[in-house]
Amino acid sequence: MLEINSLNVFYGDLQVLWDISLKVDKGETATLIGSNGAGKTTLCKTIIGALPPKTGSITFMGKRIDKLSIPDIIRLGITIVPEGRRLFGNMSVRENLELGAYASETRKKIDDALEWVFNLFPVLRERQNQLAGCMSGGEQQMLAIARGLMSKPKFLILDEPSLGLAPKIVTKVYEVIERIRDEGVTVLLVEQYAGHALENSDKGFVLENGKIVIEGPSEKLLKDERVRKAYLGEE
Amino acid sequence: MANLKSYYTYIVIALALLASLPLWVGGFLRDALILFFLYLAAAEVWGFMAKHAGIVSLGQQVFMGVGGYATAVLCMYYGIPLWASVITAGLLGSGLAGVLSFPLLRLRGVYFSIGTFLAAEVIRLFFNSWEFVGAGKGLIFKGAYGISTTLIYYPALALGIVSIFSVYFLYHSKLGFGLRSIGADEDAASGLGVNTFRCKASCFILASLITSLVGAVNAIHHTYLNPTSAFSISWTVNFLFVAVIGGVGTIIGPVIGSAIFVVLGYLLSQYLGLSLLLEGLVVLAILIAIPEGVWGVISRKLKLKLKQPL
Amino acid sequence: MDVISFVNLIFNGLLLGGLFALTAFGLSVFAGIMRVINIAHGDFAILAAYLALSTINFLKIDPFLSLLIVAPIMFVIGYLFQKFTINRVLPMGANQPVLVTFALSIVIQNLLLLLFTADARSLITPYLLTNVELFGLNPSPRYAAGFISALFVFAVIFLFFKKTYLGKAMRAVPFDSEAAKMIGIKSDVVYNYAAGLAMLVVAIAGVLLGITFTFYPDTGPMYVLLSFGVVVMGGLGSLKGSLVGGFIMGEALVLGGLFFGSRFQLMFCYLVILIILYIKPQGLFGGKV
Numbered sequence: 001m002l003e004i005n006s007l008n009v010f011y012g013d014l015q016v017l018w019d020i021s022l023k024v025d026k027g028e029t030a031t032l033i034g035s036n037g038a039g040k041t042t043l044c045k046t047i048i049g050a051l052p053p054k055t056g057s058i059t060f061m062g063k064r065i066d067k068l069s070i071p072d073i074i075r076l077g078i079t080i081v082p083e084g085r086r087l088f089g090n091m092s093v094r095e096n097l098e099l100g101a102y103a104s105e106t107r108k109k110i111d112d113a114l115e116w117v118f119n120l121f122p123v124l125r126e127r128q129n130q131l132a133g134c135m136s137g138g139e140q141q142m143l144a145i146a147r148g149l150m151s152k153p154k155f156l157i158l159d160e161p162s163l164g165l166a167p168k169i170v171t172k173v174y175e176v177i178e179r180i181r182d183e184g185v186t187v188l189l190v191e192q193y194a195g196h197a198l199e200n201s202d203k204g205f206v207l208e209n210g211k212i213v214i215e216g217p218s219e220k221l222l223k224d225e226r227v228r229k230a231y232l233g234e235e
Numbered sequence: 236m237a238n239l240k241s242y243y244t245y246i247v248i249a250l251a252l253l254a255s256l257p258l259w260v261g262g263f264l265r266d267a268l269i270l271f272f273l274y275l276a277a278a279e280v281w282g283f284m285a286k287h288a289g290i291v292s293l294g295q296q297v298f299m300g301v302g303g304y305a306t307a308v309l310c311m312y313y314g315i316p317l318w319a320s321v322i323t324a325g326l327l328g329s330g331l332a333g334v335l336s337f338p339l340l341r342l343r344g345v346y347f348s349i350g351t352f353l354a355a356e357v358i359r360l361f362f363n364s365w366e367f368v369g370a371g372k373g374l375i376f377k378g379a380y381g382i383s384t385t386l387i388y389y390p391a392l393a394l395g396i397v398s399i400f401s402v403y404f405l406y407h408s409k410l411g412f413g414l415r416s417i418g419a420d421e422d423a424a425s426g427l428g429v430n431t432f433r434c435k436a437s438c439f440i441l442a443s444l445i446t447s448l449v450g451a452v453n454a455i456h457h458t459y460l461n462p463t464s465a466f467s468i469s470w471t472v473n474f475l476f477v478a479v480i481g482g483v484g485t486i487i488g489p490v491i492g493s494a495i496f497v498v499l500g501y502l503l504s505q506y507l508g509l510s511l512l513l514e515g516l517v518v519l520a521i522l523i524a525i526p527e528g529v530w531g532v533i534s535r536k537l538k539l540k541l542k543q544p545l
Numbered sequence: 546m547d548v549i550s551f552v553n554l555i556f557n558g559l560l561l562g563g564l565f566a567l568t569a570f571g572l573s574v575f576a577g578i579m580r581v582i583n584i585a586h587g588d589f590a591i592l593a594a595y596l597a598l599s600t601i602n603f604l605k606i607d608p609f610l611s612l613l614i615v616a617p618i619m620f621v622i623g624y625l626f627q628k629f630t631i632n633r634v635l636p637m638g639a640n641q642p643v644l645v646t647f648a649l650s651i652v653i654q655n656l657l658l659l660l661f662t663a664d665a666r667s668l669i670t671p672y673l674l675t676n677v678e679l680f681g682l683n684p685s686p687r688y689a690a691g692f693i694s695a696l697f698v699f700a701v702i703f704l705f706f707k708k709t710y711l712g713k714a715m716r717a718v719p720f721d722s723e724a725a726k727m728i729g730i731k732s733d734v735v736y737n738y739a740a741g742l743a744m745l746v747v748a749i750a751g752v753l754l755g756i757t758f759t760f761y762p763d764t765g766p767m768y769v770l771l772s773f774g775v776v777v778m779g780g781l782g783s784l785k786g787s788l789v790g791g792f793i794m795g796e797a798l799v800l801g802g803l804f805f806g807s808r809f810q811l812m813f814c815y816l817v818i819l820i821i822l823y824i825k826p827q828g829l830f831g832g833k834v
Contacts, residue, residue: 050726071729079728086724088717095713102710103729147728291640293584293647338823345582345643349773350822353815356770360812468766472651479644512655518648522641523633 001026001186002047002078002155007056007066009039009046016042017210020056024155024203029177029187031197031218033231034207040190041083043207044159048080049073060155071103077154083190084163085144089133093124093143096132100150117146120179138169145176149185156180157188162196174200194231198222206231253392257385265384269456271497272388272395277449277470278477278489279398280442286484287406288438289418290340293471294351297335297358298328298443300465302450304368307460310378317378321390321451328447329440336436343421352468359466373461382455390452398445399486405441414438469511476514479521482528491529546803553682558799559792560684564691564753566791567698568768569775570784571747574702577782578715578739581631581642585650586772588765589744592653593619593751595661595760597668608668608756616748623744627737650765657762668755687757694753695791698746699784705742715739719782767811774818777826 002024009017017039024030034040045051047058049070058066065073079100088096097117098110106113118125121142127135132143141161148156158177162170174196181187191197198204204221206214214226221227257265277295285291305324309315315323339350363371405411413434416424425431454460473496478484481492503510525532533539546554572586583589593615600611630649634641673686706712718725718732725732754760754768775794779786794814801813 048727069731070726071731074729082724082727086721086727088720088724090720091713091716098710099713099717099725099730100728102714107710151729285640285644289640291643338819342822342826344639345584346777346822346826348643348647349582349584349770350819352766353770353819356766357812357815357819360809360815364808468651475644475647509655509659511651512659515648515650515652515655519630519645519652522645522648523630526634526637526641 001061003059005057007053009042009051009053020212022205024186024188026186029181029201031201031204032188032190032207033194033204035192038207039210040207041159044080044157044190048078074103074151079148079151079153080157081144081148081159083159085140087132087140087144091132092129093132094128096143096147097150100147104151106150106152113150113152117149121146137165138172141165141173153185155186159190160192170196257388262384265388267497269388269391271493272391273449273453274473274477274496275489275493276394276398277446278474278493279402280445281474282478282483282489283402284438284442287418288414288435290435291348292351293348294355295446295474296466296468296470297355298446299450299470301331302328302447303454303460303465306451306454307374307376308368324451325444325448329444332440332443336439340432340435355466359462362462373459376454376458376460379455379458387452387456394448401441402486410434410437472511472514476518479518480528482530485530488528488530549681554799554803556682557685557688558796560688560692562792562795563695564688564757565771565775565794566788567691567695568750568754569772569787569791570698571743571750572772573776573782573784573787574746575743578719579736580719584646584769585653587768588650588653589747590751590754590768591760591765593748594755595657597752597755598666608670608752612749612752615752616745619744619748620741624737624741627740632733632736654763654765661762663761665759665761667759670756691753691757694749698749699788703784711738770815778821
């Protein structure tokens, strides 16, 4: 579904991603692992269209998207749930959700989309008129994911969904991610701590200093020595 | 100082040349030179404040007016000798700046700018109703009658030179370093222990001293003061024009800018209404398209790597 | 001064305050969304008044009706101004927009001077010059028109921000423009429409100001200073705050006139603003500095 070929990305004159190539098939769940500064968020930004690559290509469902604008890419079916949630704290839960559909077709049938999302996240239905800034970390993450779903994406990127959350909440978040996969959405998980992500995905890529150094089925990666040492918190 | 020593001879020769100008230059050009140096002096400090300390003053007219009025009043009402009045007026102007620092310098960014404009308007309205200085009718500065342009030229030249040296030394001083850190990121600077209020106030007071002196000399040159023209926003517009068109924050920029300003002023003297309009349009164009100003473009094209803040 | 006259004064101050609030709405919308205080704000209002004047002279219609032409023109002016001027200088540092809006203020004033001369102007509405009596008070009809317009505009803008997609985007972008970008909102485009909206409101305020007071090409700065005062009192970006700030400013003006005479009422208002800036720079009701 998503194919990235020989991608090179620069911030001005500084190269941050080298020769990235990866593939995610329809219905799969993939994990991108890397520590701080490895380039995970940069890659996400490039996919979604916020950063144009210098060379290389990104293809989505057969179509080249590396030169398209963010709204166009969202309309084609890719949405990102940004790192750190980035909700609009001055607006209500419902308004945040409505804005999730801003760039997509679902804007016209907003009530259907809201229904779907409220069914997936009942707690948000309860709190729909509450200010987004006044919720707990876990609830905010739910809202951020829900906002991402409002554009009815075919491909959802989750940038560090477990960041700053207590383990119990992380489990809940991953339960939600599983339900999203059941709905047929292809998911790319981007994480620093790889445990949950690898357990819940089909394949993984390890990004170090802007290059993909390890890739393969998630089961294999879970057993890989290098991965265990660096990203699974083992000694 | 090391970088200056090598240029000492050149500077001395240039100064001697400038000082001798009135001897071999006609009256008309002398007027132009007076304007040139006065605007240069005021624009240099305005530009320094704006670019390096991050404070954009839209109220410089306050000091022009106060400098002018104080000189006239001290000279005519209190019999103080003319040039002593000028110096005193300068000090009074900087005193006013000190007082204004308290309400104004706690404001950030555009709030400060509007604050300076507000203060200028309050003072203008006040002078407009103050019978002691002739209120709206203004004041004829008889004490300045008969002062030749040659005699006015030297203070103007001196102010221009002092202003340039002030900016240069201020930039390289500890105070200047503090100011530049404030201009870059005020919160970070204060977090590092810079006394932001004291730094900004010192800069503001110094700039106002020079501007007040400019206002004083200007009043002697024109021999007539009224609140509308003495406290007119066009002073700030002109200083802004000179600084921006030349290259705001540089030393050579306003030199170019002031030259352009004086020349344009003479070319457009027939079309009085147009000059401010033209200034505004040119400033807009420069701010949007060539923000580094004429000098910035020249030094970039010539690949000059001059030491800051030239 | 007897009680009735005093109450009359206070009442008219409140009505006048509505007009000041209306004038400040445009500044508040602009600053709340773009985070730029438009120093040329007052000049745009006066520009609208002159546009109305030309429209009225050309088409011989009522000043309020002229808004049907003036308002769309001002919307377009705002849109283009944002697109080609402010958007270009926003990335250049916080002080660049200050210089730009200041230069624009000078340009507008002198352009108006060139086109319309320095004569005093007014938008004539004879039906608002009558004497009205209400419960023993004499409300000024023109002040009342400004007051009612303020409430109307307030309601419309409030609903716009609450109910429409564009309005919600305009609230989201200043809060977190990166996040807005990630979900497909183009902040530049939002800013363009926001500026257009702000100028639309300014147009309404400008026409009402032209109806209520005489104006000259250089009347603009007075209105931006007063609007700034209103916005500072009410808190930047808060419409409700601007209403309250407007009322306070209106009262300050009339009371200033009462205690210090008409020559000093403007100066009094400016001093009040300076004092408030000194005591509470973030506004009487909070807000972002």
